[in-house]
Amino acid sequence: MNWKLILQLSLFGLVMGVATVFFISSSVEPFCWLVVFLISAYAIAHGAPDRPFVHGVCVGLANSVWVTSAHVLLFDQYLARHAKEAAMMSSMPMPTHPRVMMTLIGPVIGLVSGIVLGIFAVVATRLVRPAGVVSATSGA
Numbered sequence: 588m589n590w591k592l593i594l595q596l597s598l599f600g601l602v603m604g605v606a607t608v609f610f611i612s613s614s615v616e617p618f619c620w621l622v623v624f625l626i627s628a629y630a631i632a633h634g635a636p637d638r639p640f641v642h643g644v645c646v647g648l649a650n651s652v653w654v655t656s657a658h659v660l661l662f663d664q665y666l667a668r669h670a671k672e673a674a675m676m677s678s679m680p681m682p683t684h685p686r687v688m689m690t691l692i693g694p695v696i697g698l699v700s701g702i703v704l705g706i707f708a709v710v711a712t713r714l715v716r717p718a719g720v721v722s723a724t725s726g727a
Contacts, residue, residue, distance in 0.1 A: 590636040593645045599623045600650030604657030608665045621701070629709035632715045632724065641710035647701020648694065655693030657688050 603623065607616055627646055628639075635642040658665050662685070666672070676685045 651697020
């Protein structure tokens with residue numbers, strides 16, 4: 588496992604966590620994450636071509652730690668700029684404890700996004716691998 592690469596790529600999660608509190612609206616956020624995923628998948632394809640899916644999942648989970656931490660720590664600022672999310676939280680389980688809810692939901696979102704990033708990384712690895720080069724884990 589390339590832990591240095593995972594940590595470096597997870598810093599996108601720190602930037603996105605803070606940026607989604609103060610600058611990035613909910614309508615633009617998915618496009619920003621798509622760019623982050625494409626860059627991360629390419630970096631994983633070059634830095635960890637033997638286990639791209641696992642690296643993608645680890646980056647997704649690490650991203651969720653940063654994003655969830657930023658949203659929980661900057662909770663009041665987050666809610667002030669995200670009325671739709673605030674309304675949604677009030678209708679979810681534990682409406683009187685939204686920080687706890689964020690803390691519980693964050694890793695689930697991280698796992699799902701990590702699986703998506705892992706798939707992107709597998710595809711990127713296949714696209715950037717020179718023809719005729721066989722991975723050490725492919726069995727050939």
